[in-house]
Amino acid sequence: MSKRGEQPIKQSSGKSRTVHTAPASHTHARLMPDRVWLVLARRTYDEPLRQIGTVEADDSDLAGVYATSIYDEFAWIEMAVIPREALVTVIHA
Amino acid sequence: MATTDETSQPGGAAASATATNTAAIATHGDNGDQQMAVFRLIARLADNKYWLGRRYAEWCSSAPTLESSVAAAAMAQDELGHARALYPLLRQLAPKAGIAVGPEIEPETRTKFTALAALAADFTDWPDFVAANVLIDGALTQVFQAAQSSSFEPLAARSRKVLQEERTHTLHGQGWLRRLGREAGPVRATTEAALRHILPETLCWFGPTGAASEQDALAAASVLDATPDALRSRFLATIGPVFTAAGLDLPIRQRGDSWQLAEPLPWDRWDAEAYRLG
Numbered sequence: 001m002s003k004r005g006e007q008p009i010k011q012s013s014g015k016s017r018t019v020h021t022a023p024a025s026h027t028h029a030r031l032m033p034d035r036v037w038l039v040l041a042r043r044t045y046d047e048p049l050r051q052i053g054t055v056e057a058d059d060s061d062l063a064g065v066y067a068t069s070i071y072d073e074f075a076w077i078e079m080a081v082i083p084r085e086a087l088v089t090v091i092h093a
Numbered sequence: 094m095a096t097t098d099e100t101s102q103p104g105g106a107a108a109s110a111t112a113t114n115t116a117a118i119a120t121h122g123d124n125g126d127q128q129m130a131v132f133r134l135i136a137r138l139a140d141n142k143y144w145l146g147r148r149y150a151e152w153c154s155s156a157p158t159l160e161s162s163v164a165a166a167a168m169a170q171d172e173l174g175h176a177r178a179l180y181p182l183l184r185q186l187a188p189k190a191g192i193a194v195g196p197e198i199e200p201e202t203r204t205k206f207t208a209l210a211a212l213a214a215d216f217t218d219w220p221d222f223v224a225a226n227v228l229i230d231g232a233l234t235q236v237f238q239a240a241q242s243s244s245f246e247p248l249a250a251r252s253r254k255v256l257q258e259e260r261t262h263t264l265h266g267q268g269w270l271r272r273l274g275r276e277a278g279p280v281r282a283t284t285e286a287a288l289r290h291i292l293p294e295t296l297c298w299f300g301p302t303g304a305a306s307e308q309d310a311l312a313a314a315s316v317l318d319a320t321p322d323a324l325r326s327r328f329l330a331t332i333g334p335v336f337t338a339a340g341l342d343l344p345i346r347q348r349g350d351s352w353q354l355a356e357p358l359p360w361d362r363w364d365a366e367a368y369r370l371g
Contacts, residue, residue: 031157031158031219031272031273031276031280032157032158033158033160033272055160056158056160057160057268058268058271058272059268059271059272061264061265061267061268062160062264062265062268062269062272064261064264065164065261065264065265065268066160066161066163066164068261069163069164069166069167069168069261070160070163072167
């Protein structure tokens with residue numbers, strides 16, 4: 001049996017090595033966020049904000065933290081998050 | 094941390110700049126004890142940043158959601174970057190502190206870390222991560238805030254950069270604390286237990302109690318703008334309202350304008366040399 005947080009990995013040579021991972025948390029299932037936030041950003045002043053993705057988070061602070069850490073591929077000059085339920089659809093797809 | 098070449102290249106431009114700036118604290122009293130106090134401050138900041146980064150990194154594929162896993166990875170990068178920016182200062186400070194320059198002051202070969210005991214073991218559950226985020230990361234940030242105008246300019250410059258990046262860490266910790274505080278039953282109990290486990294050591298970590306400004310080497314030399322007791326009070330005033338708002342039961346009470354610990358700190362177990370609970 002492996003020590004807590006260590007997973008034996010079978011290699012192609014047949015030998016095993018051990019890598020460290022955090023244990024799966026028994027609290028995780030209870031902690032799934034229930035709000036989806038649209039992430040909008042722009043790279044230059046002459047372009048409008050456009051949606052670049054979404055994050056799931058419980059509040060706007062965490063949504064902002066997640067948005068900046070996930071969508072960090074560019075040096076955005078502006079980024080915003082809005083709850084998806086705030087979007088009012090006027091023409092349905 | 095998006096370190097600049099100046100702060101991240103040992104022996105580079107930062108080294109010569111640091112050599113010049115090391116003289117800055119000399120104007121406030123150039124003696125071995127004071128230089129040693131600064132050396133030890135930098136060492137414990139760097140070591141705790143390094144081990145906090147290591148612990149954060151262990152959760153970059155195991156957090157409750159994909160989003161929080163990515164955030165854990167980003168925060169780990171930040172912490173390790175902060176440590177990397179601090180370690181080169183040890184080489185500059187060592188000669189004046191009477192410490193031999195050798196493997197123990199190099200980040201790659203260092204073995205005697207002055208990190209908190211709470212960081213010596215893996216986080217066993219997500220609430221451990223959040224508790225360290227709020228308390229240990231928060232305590233480190235409190236010290237960097239006290240060093241923004243430090244007489245030791247290399248620390249002041251790094252503090253300003255660190256604080257910019259720590260804003261998201263604070264939001265992450267407090268956001269998750271609110272989330273965990275809303276839970277009932279075992280999640281909430283586990284969260285309170287995780288916080289209670291590391292709160293005493295974190296509060297001791299600011300330094301010995303009862304020292305006046307002129308008795309505390311770092312405050313006397315304006316390396317930090319407050320004594321350990323004042324730093325502890327500031328920290329309690331920061332986290333007390335957060336715990337209250339999250340509805341978590343921690344031994345911190347508001348008395349007038351200040352927040353105080355309702356229990357004595359375990360100074361009998363405090364190892365002043367290793368700067369951790371024994």
